[in-house]
Amino acid sequence: MVNGYMPNTLEDALKIRRENEVVLYAGGTDLMVRKEESIxxxxxxxxxxxxEVTEDKETIYIGAACIYSDLLQNKVIPDILKKSIATIASPAIRNAATIGGNIGNASPAGDTLPVLYALDARLKIRTLDSEKEVNIKDFIIGPKKTILEKDAIIEQIIIPKKRADIPFYYQKVGARKADAISKLSFAGIYQLENGRLTDFACAFGAVGPTVIRATSIEQMLLGKTMEEVRNLIDDVINQYSLVINPIDDQRSTAIYRKKVSLNLLGDFLQVICNAKE
Ligand SMILES: Cc1cc2nc3c(=O)[nH]c(=O)nc-3n(C[C@H](O)[C@H](O)[C@H](O)COP(=O)(O)OP(=O)(O)OC[C@H]3O[C@@H](n4cnc5c(N)ncnc54)[C@H](O)[C@@H]3O)c2cc1C
Known part of the structure; x- marks a missing residue:
C-alpha cells in the first residue's frame, strides 16, 4: 500500500518536505522497482x-517533473536531448518517467545525464525559503548519490541555448535498440567558426561512478584548426583513456565499455574534422 502526500503547488510540496520525512516520487519508474519505502x-x-518548459533569449528552463513523452513533442527541447530520450525504455515508461527522476536517481547509466553534462546544464534547487543553481556535474557525486538536501526539490533543469543550438553527436550502446539500459553512452557538441573549433564538450555515460566529462582535455582542442584537431586525435584519445575506468557488471565488461567509448570519441572527432561550417 502506497501512502503519500499529493500537493498541487510547489510551495505546498516544499512545506510538506520541510515538516515530514518523505521520499520524492515523480513518475515512480525507478522507485517502483526498489523495495517499497516505509516512509x-x-x-x-x-x-x-x-x-512547464519555458525559454528566454539565452536559456531553456525544463520543469523537473516533465515526462519524456511531452519533452519529445516540445520544439524548445534541444535535439540532442530528444535523441537520448528517444532511446529510453519504451513509450509506456516514457509516459510516466521524468527528467528530474533521471537526475535524482543518479545512475551512471541514466541516459539524459551525458547530454546534460555536455550541455553544461544547471539545476535550480528549491527549499521553502531558498533557491540556488548548481551545475549538474557538482550535483551528482556518486552512483545513486547527490548533494540534494533533506528539505530540497529539483525545480528546473536550465540549459544555455549557446550549447543547445550547435551540432551534436549522440550514441547509446545497449543490448538492443529499445527497452535496454545503456552498456555505455556518449554525447558530444561542437561549433566551428572561421575554420577553428570554438566550442567542444563531450561526456561518457556508464563508464565510471558518475558521468565522465574532462574539461581539461576539452581545452586541448579549443581554438584549433581542423588540421590541428586531426593531428591531435590520438593524443586526445590517450588522455581520455586515462580517465575512463569502467567496471564489469551484468550488462557489459570493463574492456568492452572502454574500447567502444574511445571508438565513439574517435568517430566524433572524425565527424568534426570532416564537418562543413
Ligand atoms: C522498464 C524500465 C526501463 C528503463 N529504461 C531506462 C533507460 O533506457 N534509460 C534510463 O536512463 N532509465 C531507464 N529507466 C529508469 C527510469 O525510467 C528513469 O531513470 C526515469 O527518468 C526516472 O524518472 P521517474 O520520474 O520515474 O523517477 P522516480 O522513480 O519518481 O524517482 C527517481 C529518483 O529521483 C528522485 N526524484 C524524482 N524527482 C525529483 C525532483 N524533482 N527533485 C529531486 N529528486 C527527485 C526520487 O526521490 C528518486 O530517488 C527504466 C526504468 C524501467 C522501469
Whole structure:
C-alpha cells in the first residue's frame, strides 16, 4: 500500500518536505522497482509548475517533473536531448518517467545525464525559503548519490541555448535498440567558426561512478584548426583513456565499455574534422 502526500503547488510540496520525512516520487519508474519505502511518498506529478518548459533569449528552463513523452513533442527541447530520450525504455515508461527522476536517481547509466553534462546544464534547487543553481556535474557525486538536501526539490533543469543550438553527436550502446539500459553512452557538441573549433564538450555515460566529462582535455582542442584537431586525435584519445575506468557488471565488461567509448570519441572527432561550417 502506497501512502503519500499529493500537493498541487510547489510551495505546498516544499512545506510538506520541510515538516515530514518523505521520499520524492515523480513518475515512480525507478522507485517502483526498489523495495517499497516505509516512509511516505511526496508525489510531484500533480504540480503544474514542475511540468512547464519555458525559454528566454539565452536559456531553456525544463520543469523537473516533465515526462519524456511531452519533452519529445516540445520544439524548445534541444535535439540532442530528444535523441537520448528517444532511446529510453519504451513509450509506456516514457509516459510516466521524468527528467528530474533521471537526475535524482543518479545512475551512471541514466541516459539524459551525458547530454546534460555536455550541455553544461544547471539545476535550480528549491527549499521553502531558498533557491540556488548548481551545475549538474557538482550535483551528482556518486552512483545513486547527490548533494540534494533533506528539505530540497529539483525545480528546473536550465540549459544555455549557446550549447543547445550547435551540432551534436549522440550514441547509446545497449543490448538492443529499445527497452535496454545503456552498456555505455556518449554525447558530444561542437561549433566551428572561421575554420577553428570554438566550442567542444563531450561526456561518457556508464563508464565510471558518475558521468565522465574532462574539461581539461576539452581545452586541448579549443581554438584549433581542423588540421590541428586531426593531428591531435590520438593524443586526445590517450588522455581520455586515462580517465575512463569502467567496471564489469551484468550488462557489459570493463574492456568492452572502454574500447567502444574511445571508438565513439574517435568517430566524433572524425565527424568534426570532416564537418562543413
Ligand atoms: C522498464 C524500465 C526501463 C528503463 N529504461 C531506462 C533507460 O533506457 N534509460 C534510463 O536512463 N532509465 C531507464 N529507466 C529508469 C527510469 O525510467 C528513469 O531513470 C526515469 O527518468 C526516472 O524518472 P521517474 O520520474 O520515474 O523517477 P522516480 O522513480 O519518481 O524517482 C527517481 C529518483 O529521483 C528522485 N526524484 C524524482 N524527482 C525529483 C525532483 N524533482 N527533485 C529531486 N529528486 C527527485 C526520487 O526521490 C528518486 O530517488 C527504466 C526504468 C524501467 C522501469
Amino acid at each position: 511516505p511518498y511526496l508525489f510531484l506529478n500533480l504540480i503544474p509548475k514542475l511540468q
